[in-house]
Amino acid sequence: MNARLQQMADQMRQSLGTTGGQGAVRTDSARRRSASELLGKKRLMVAVCAVLFGIFSAIIELPLPAEDAYTAARAQLRQRPAPQDIAMIAIDDATLNELRVALPTRAHDSQVVDQLVAAGVQKIVFDRAHADPETAATDAIFAQTLARHRGKVWLGMATPIANGFRISDPIVPLKQFSDVALQASMAGYVGPFGFSVKFPTRVEMAGTAYPSISALLSGYNGPTQEYRPDYAFDPKTIPTFRYVDVLHGRIKSGELAGKSVVVGRTFIESPDFHNHPIYGRLAGPYFHILGAHTLRRDTPIDLLWYPAMLLAAAVIFAQTRGRPRGARDLWIVVFALLLVPFVLDEFAIHADIMPALLAIGFAAFGFHRINRKYYNVGVDAMTTSAISSERPSSERDxxxxxxxxxxxxxxxxxxxxxxxxxxxxxxxxxxxxxxxxxxxxxxxxxxxxxxxxxxxxxxxxxxxxxxxxxxxxxxxxxxxxxxxxxxxxxxxxxxxxxxxxxxxxxxxxxxxxxxxxxxDAAHLEARNHRLGLIRVLEKGLRDRDIGVAYQPKIDLSSGRIVGAETLIRWRPDGGELINPQDLVLAAEAGDRINELTLVVMEAALIDGKQAITLDPRFKLAVNMSAKSLSDTHLLFDIMTLLGRFDFPAENLTLELTETAKLEDHRIAPQIAALKARGIGLSIDDFGTGQSNLEYIEKLPSSELKIDKRFVQHMATSEESRAVVRATIEIAHSLGKIVVAEGVEEFSVAAALRAMGCDQAQGYLFSQAIAMPELLAMMGVRQAILTA
CATH class of the missing domain: 3.30.70.270 (Reverse transcriptase/Diguanylate cyclase domain)
Structure with missing residues (x-):
């Protein structure tokens, strides 16, 4: 609030009392919670529900597919080649075709192990348990090979896995193999829709701990945990050698020296294929290698969904305090949550953000609905819904x-x-x-x-x-x-x-x-009366039986009747006379003023034709709201009525009554059309409301009517006489005819004639009368001014 505003407000407090008025009533209701506080409670409820929804979705892993998809998308942007120290020995379709077997035998495995050891391989890991017997001979050969290379070969194993109410049996190598070879866990967990894979770094079975294949290959010695392989490593860059080439010694010398290898199935019909979100279906052993590179780069840290949810909850609850805020703070947190994982990924830190985003989305939707229903955009105000109540308030206006x-x-x-x-x-x-x-x-x-x-x-x-x-x-x-x-x-x-x-x-x-x-009660009574008038008016408009009468206009120089003003004089169903002013107000309130104008004009044109027969110069005046000048439809209807009744347009004058300002650009085309047809314009009740000198300029009328309040006070007030005299002089200087309303005394009529006033109307000459009476008066020359 600026200084001038503060000063004016202080002055208002002094004049009205510090509580808004000396008669202000203050009760306990003044201390009731405001609508802002009540709506703050609604926002708090939205915040609580949003956070609980986010937590629940995290517990049941509802947003896990979206989390995995976003993790994969980040990985694609961080794409990099895989290190070359871990190689894949692929049992592919070419191997099976050349060996003419469904799977290599243990005799083949024994030869491959010997070849790999001879090539200088550090660790040989089979992504296969060798849990089922083959033949006594091949099993014996393989056992001897494992014993010969004890400490260099690991066979796959898997702990029991719960699947609903069923628990699978463990998968372990045959005893003759497990006695001479080490074991590593092959197990992994595939996320919904196959967007992600999780591996444990270590598993336990029967009191013995076994490293996972990836932990073994990376040399990981950290705490037991589950982690996601980093898909930023390109699996296409992992060194891959065919099983059959190793078997037959077709690998170049030194290509495998110092490497660790995984021997696994990659042929098309292998069941061990899983979805890689970037490269599609990929053989399971490659995921172990990706996991090994992930563990070797840094110890993975999984923050789960807690930090992101804490941040989201803090911002959501901050939105519930004070006046409603925009969504900017929520959007900032959303962008932060989307960007921060890019940095964390480089440090092998993972944090789930989707539950937090769900909570923020829930809160944003709830806050938006509250704001849309109860607050206005762009202004420091609520909607009427916010402060509405079905309860009364006896202490408040x-x-x-x-x-x-x-x-x-x-x-x-x-x-x-x-x-x-x-x-x-x-x-x-x-x-x-x-x-x-x-x-x-x-x-x-x-x-x-x-x-x-x-x-x-x-x-x-x-x-x-x-x-x-x-x-x-x-x-x-x-x-x-x-x-x-x-x-x-x-x-x-x-x-x-x-x-x-x-x-x-x-x-x-x-x-x-x-x-x-x-x-208040009195105003309600007046409004009900007006509504009743509107109903009566609607019937009268429908039946077109609204009565009119005519008050003569007298030429002050000759005493001759030169025209008449059409006035409403209506007794619906022969009852009491309706106050014309109340009827006009009711028509304006019911937006029926134009219809009333047309009904009155229709009756006036029918009667006016008779007066024109007696005096072709007779001017018939009909009242019309100046606002109606902007209604082209009404003006078209007026022209239509003139044509229908063959009424000369130059014999019609529209008396414009208005208290509101007019807009030049809205009425100028209509005024031009009226003048082109010869219809006259008269400014009624000049000197009241907005009908002042500016009004004369905006309405190029041919006639000006002085309001009766000035005319009736001429006998007792010099100020009124001065106003009337000045008005006549101004109007004449602009070429306008001047009509004085409300003339009731001969002395006033004489004074007006002396001032040069052109015409007059009032009870001195006649009240509003029916057309037959007016015609009778027109037949007799008036001598009232010369008596």
């Missing part, structure tokens, strides 16, 4: 502030400028009193404030509206935005209903051009 012409006012503004404008208004509204949460709906601000007595409330509302008007004029250099307040004081009704009624009152105040309307 409900306020609604509408800025008239906000759409036109902000036509050239950006969204940010509109938000700044609304936030400025909110700051002013918060200033004068104990205003809690403020809601914004389209172009209306809504809030609750401590209850006041009627007199204090009227003073408070008037002062607040004037302050806001000044603020808009000063801060935004605009005189277009007129604030209108609607205040509901029906304390026994639910707050939600009262908000709607306060908004309706603000709309009505804006349309009527008043600063505020208090929606």
């Amino acid at each position: 409900v306020y609604a502030l509408k800025i008239a012409n906000l759409a036109e006012l902000s036509e050239n503004w950006s969204e940010r400028e509109i938000g700044d404008f609304v936030n400025t208004l909110i700051a002013y509204v918060r200033g004068p009193g104990e205003v809690g949460d403020i809601a914004f709906d389209r172009d209306i601000l809504v809030w609750l404030a401590p209850r006041m007595e009627t007199a204090d409330l009227e003073r408070h509302a008037d002062g607040l509206a004037m302050m806001l008007k000044t603020a808009i004029s000063h801060d935004w250099q605009s005189s277009q935005g007129a604030p209108a307040l609607g205040i509901d004081t029906n304390h026994d009704l639910p707050v939600a209903l009262r908000i709607k009624r306060a908004m309706q009152a603000a709309e009505e105040a804006a349309s009527r051009g008043v600063r505020f309307i208090i929606n």
